Amino acid sequence: MKACPTIDPAAPLQFVINAASGSSAADSKRELIEGVLQAAGRRGELHFCQPADLPQVAQQATATALASGTAVIGVGGDGTMNTVAQFAHAAGCAMGVVPQGTFNYFARTHGIPADPAEAVQQLLGCAPQPVQVAAINQRVFLVNASMGLYPELLEDREAYKARFGRSRWVAFWAACVTLLRAQRQLRLHIEQGDSARDVRTLMLFVGNNRLQLQHIGVHPQESAAENPPAEQPATAPLLTPSAGRITAVMLRPIGTLAMLRLMLHGALGTLGEAPSVEHFEFEHLVVRPTLTPGRRGVKVAYDGEVARSTFACWTSRCSC
Template sequence: MQICALLNKDGGTLKTIDVEEFARDIEQKFRAHDHEIEVSIIAGDQLIDTLAQLAENNECDVVLAGGGDGTISAAAQYCWQNTKTLGVIPAGTMNLFARSLGIPLNLDDAIDALADASKKQVDIATANDELFLHQLSVGLHPKIVKMRDQEQHQSRFQKIYGSIRAALTTFSRPPRYQIDVKIDGESAREHLSLIAVSNNKYGRGHMPYADFPQQGELGIYTARPLSTQANLKLASDLILGTWDANPDLKERTAQKVTVSFPDGKKHPEVTIDGELVEDQKRFEIQIHPKALSVLAPPPPQPFNLFG
């Protein structure tokens, strides 16, 4: 494979390591697997221009992206539009798409796995024709992100700690929205404090992300306004992966979903793949089965006691 690696030195955990040494390690490991690779270390404000330049490189068929959620989403959008393969280096805060693909979260282990990975087709979703890999979220989660991002965080752990503090504040004063939801052609107005539309249903037994995004359907998760105690229980269940046993979280599936806000004065708090979205009050969301090529390691082999 001909691989173009882009490392956003301003994004995710790459801000906290020796990026040049990491780049050399990537080159060594991929070349040991007979891949041709060129690694570029870029600043965050160079990302879009660098991706645009790759469109002129017909020999590059894999874009290996390292950085936070914004870096991965931008690289995925580019790969989808230009029929290239995406490789995900898990250098973000939660790395939910990397988890879905079975990529180890340790950077060294991730590079080992990616160097030996194969190409697979996975689902993506779009909101108003913009790609997302994980989910569009309204209410509780965006409010937490907005409060967290008002502070500066120098490390992944500081960012997680900031998220916890923001969550505790949000759960005590949860947002409330009248939301028009249209699911596969059926419309309803719902009073909610949370709605998330995900690229495939959440897997069970872990935090919310798809086990492997190849089921060809959106997951829709909603919760009405709850007390602080009930919100804390819901948050705990989401983190622990026991959310499917929580009666306050409703799960549905669909191919197409429209989410809109009838209140003309109240501006909704929305995130797409963890990034805040402003000045939009209507989202047309749909699934695109197996539309994106990715590098994914083989699934772990089950342990056989008898060999």
């Protein structure tokens, strides 16, 4: 990888902020960020946008940051971070994070505070460090990507939240409904190194975040030279299961009773022990789904954002 870029403290940091939550929240974020910058004697440009405009704004902010020798900062949840990361990684621009989501696995892995004022203060004193990201084809993801059951679960969760409101109980109920209904099986041709196999599965989930994998009970093999705590300080690199490797989790087709047992394993954080679950590590994986006539592809979720794909080349990369 290229050396991490240096940051010019005189250049204004480029903040990309998802303003979907409303004008009052946007005003609050503006006051908070500008207050921290002013107190530190630093400059910043704040770019508020609606979700539909987020890719264009992130691309423009990244180009500005790269040209002026500074960093682009994503402010929001996993979807916002994923969008900003696409352009920052492709351009070789340094990227910072101010988490505003629910789980914030990427931020927590780096020890970035959940409080936005503290997160901005920490950014002002940090130098760029390399972290491991992963990608499907050319699309980067920070925490996880998946096809099959998990994208369906995400879409159902958003539909239930739109109807009943945002709460953990609504999300839990939506997950139960998704898991217990009849599921469509995926037929995948998987190539890893010199080996290839055909599998039937309900889900292929790929994790690039040790903390999330540990929370669901999948414990990747740690490299001998690295044994870090679960949550890293902000200046430390992201350490995944083994350097340069990411973890795949596959769920074999199962019936309703076995699915209930699987849900219990998930609730107890022992998913990796379930007999219907297979997990393995890799650096590069080629996945070709078998499509029925009329299907344009399978749904793929990247850090919570759902799209479609007919071919998937999964790999690990490094970025700053």
